[in-house]
Amino acid sequence: MFDLIVRNANLPDGRGGIDIAITRGKIAAIEKGIAASAGEEIDATDRLVSPPFIDPHFHMDATLSLGIPRMNVSGTLLEGIALWGELRPIVTKEELVERALRYCDLAVTQGLLFIRSHVDTSDPRLVTVEALLEVKDRVKPYIELQLVAFPQDGYYRAKDGVAALNRALDMGVDIVGGIPHFERTMEDGRLSVEALCRIAADRGLPVDMHCDETDDPMSRHIETLAAETIRHGLQGRVAGSHLTSMHSMDNYYVSKLIPLMAEAQINVIPNPLINIMLQGRHDTYPKRRGMTRVREMMAAGLNVSFGHDCVMDPWYSMGSGDMLEVGHMAIHVAQMAGIEDKRQIFDALTVNSAKTLGLQGYGLEKGCKADIVILQAADPMEALRLKPNRLAVIKGGKVIARTAPRIGELFLDGRPKSIDGGRDYVPKIR
DSSP states (O other): OEEEEEEEEEOTTSOOSEEEEEETTEEEEEESOOOOOEEEEEEEEEEEEEOOEEEEEEOTTTTTOTTSSOOOSSOOHHHHHHHHHHHTTTOOHHHHHHHHHHHHHHHHHTTEEEEEEEEEOOSTTOHHHHHHHHHHHHTTTTOEEEEEEEOTTOTTTSTTHHHHHHHHHHHTOOEEOOOGGGSSSHHHHHHHHHHHHHHHHHHTOOEEEEEOOSSOTTOOHHHHHHHHHHHTTOTTSEEEEEOGGGGTSOHHHHHHHHHHHHHHTOEEEOOHHHHHHHTTTTOOSSOOOOOOOHHHHHHTTOEEOOOOBOSSSSSOSOOOSOHHHHHHHHHHHTTOOSHHHHHHHHHTTTHHHHHHHTOSSOSSSTTSBOOEEEESSSSHHHHHHHOOOEEEEEETTEEEEEOOOOEEEOOOTTSOSEEETTTSSOOOOO
């Protein structure tokens, strides 16, 4: 007898009517009509069953700090950085832990069970690092939290930035970060990329770098990052986040750049919500929106995954912890509205992000960890359109969160008494 069977599931790959049998925290069988019993059964009723959502780019040390010590009046990236610089010296470990745990509670209800968070190392107190390492340990039973040593004020630009980043790695932060476009000069930015990749190679760590988060087409640190990745043999272990300057680069240069990135096996992490909110602020019209060249990089075989980046913090006053909201925005700003486009977008929230994070045992196959989410939608396309409720979130074969279906009641003569927005009016185009 199995511990749990989820019956009548639709899978992201298009298979329907599938049963998923779970024992000892792993998927023991995934096929139609499993003729067995279980300690618990859940009828997915032909709803989408997905592996958990993954956020490969987030700032958990800043999350839920909106309005402290003041609001970002201009709504710009630079004012957000300045605001965080005001908050950082007065923040306490206890406050950081409390905010991060509250966000993790929200994440679980959204089926978000894997998060990579950048942790600011520019304050030599490293209270941010102490707090997030504690949070990582406390949420371990239900969220895998990866931490990036992130020199927000610049590896070379920040006072004691070099020593602080190395100390954060010594404390247990396991990914090397950077922000080359925020150094004082382009040359300092290039040198920071070289130094940080060398540190990662020496320590055997991955790299995840804020790279070219600017409208300046001459900000080309991703080229250096790709070259250093190859030089140090870090292929597949390096991520370039944001890459918004590629939105403004000329096509000839990009035709050289993307193959170099593919050779280096760079993982690409755009952040649709934040990128289109913060970029193009010096433009009148035409107005650039800033998100990097998602379609072109996917076509070149690069692994593209989407991050939420911020939720109610100095940079972004919105956000919900829902990765489908991120994908929903990506469809619009990347103009990827076709059926196959949407499948790729959904993959960028799940399996592609699992590759970026180097996860083992992730997915919906026999032998994978029994981490799954049941959504109030029929398929990935409907999920991206509706951003539906997560009817059940399962971790290691145990239900850790439930949300009731969203059903609207009607009080209209001659019309139905209720409506399920995911089922009752959708054209049959599948």
